[in-house]
Amino acid sequence: MEQIRHSYVDNGGLKLHVAEIGSGDSGVVIFLHGFPEIWYSWRHQMIAVADAGFRAIAPDFRGYGLSQQPPSRRSRPGRI
Template identity: 80%
Template sequence: MEKIHHNYVNVRGLKLHFAEIGTGPVVVFLHGFPEIWYSWRHQMIAVADAGFRAIAPDFRGYGLSELPTYPELTTFKDLVDDLLDMIDSLDIHKVFLVGKDFGARVVFHFALLHPNRVLALATLGVPFLLTGPGTFPQDLLPKGFYVLRWQVRNVCV
């Protein structure tokens, strides 16, 4: 773990943290909810050992990244825009994207909006759903899916 370096980048008025290791083509790992970059530490080392540069940011308001003034106004589009600005400021033109859970939705949005910036993508834990207003359509997810349990009072996940 000592080989993983920690840096910050100013993106859209926020100081965002990211961890990185390695050199070569870039693989960006996007964490789930309620996680941070640390979820990907083992994969980052393996990817770096295979000749890639691994980057794992903390989303705005998570881990060591700043919380926006009005976090309740944050949308998935903001997270996509943060990612685009982050890789632009690091002078990275194309990336492999890996996302799990809520990070998967950011991967889907990013690939739809910026296909020329994505070499490939992989997601875990959340099915692809078309973007649009509202939340996850309950009829498309399995009964008891954890995302839905956050909407029920007095139920722990």
């Protein structure tokens, strides 16, 4: 069985965690978690989708899981 891979994407200075599995021969399925979940909530579905020939991608939203938390509004002078 293929393993879930983990990587990070830079998004405007924030490091966002992404979990993925599969080759994507049949397409891509993106799993988006809710509150207060993380990518791990989708792990079983991701494996099933990958076994069906799809590439499964599940990011952690900013401030969740292994993704960085954005700076607080108070730490950004001049912004509301």
